[in-house]
Amino acid sequence: MSTTQSERLRELLEPLVTSEGLDLEEIAVDSVGRKRVLRVVVDSDTGADLDAIADVSRALSAKLDETDAMGDQAYDLEVGTPGAERLLTEPRHYRRAVDRLVKFQLADGEELVARILGVDDEGLDLEVPGVKGRKAKERRLAFPEIAKARVQVEFNRKDKKDMKEEEEA
Template structure:
């Protein structure tokens, strides 16, 4: 029974990741000159701290040194969290993006930009922003209707639970 390097690495590293209450999102081995780069991407509901990445990196390095999963060739180990532009592909990704603005490519070829308000096993409840002063509208989107989706980066996003007036009041109090 033959297994791929990726499967061997996943079997070796997944217990280390799970022991730290993290999700193993991706394992990638890419050539980089005479070396290879082993990139381990992990995530958690509350995000991943730099300290958690460093701790996992040390534990993974020890485990990899004890095994032959990377063979005899030199490699560079990177432990990271997913970037903001990571595709949303799993139910947990959508749950973690609740409250965020997403851009979804639809199975019928259309495209939708909306904020996730709730997630369940079948799909998403969304708030579609109003255009030209119109009020936002609610929409239900089944996972089967989504071809691909990503979180949209918002540079001027209001803090959750604050209205524009409340934010203005706070800034005036600080002045």
């Protein structure tokens, strides 16, 4: 897909996504056999439930039908949310990942796995897990120090409610 088409699609669709209270995170056009698939990824600070995704999907479909942004060739529209192990690229992505475990590749080549405790305009406050029974440490990371960051899936993590119940028992 050319940059021009991508920019046109973003300009066309972003106001509709925003009007539904969501952020347009990604647009991709892929060829699948003879058909094309337009994938639109949306999200918000509170997440996007199925009703919100259905509403924005209908709005996008109607807008695309009334324009020639996708040309005359058939295509499928897929609207969804970012995956569980999403790449964090914008400050809002980090805000949405507070309390989540994240794997960081730092600009100096260091690799770090830590839990995001807080986010502000300059960077992140992290909790770095202790090694071999040592206590966890807090660390500050500025956004320019981060080359790449991805949320990690945790299967055995207890949420705050579970930890409170254990403390009270």
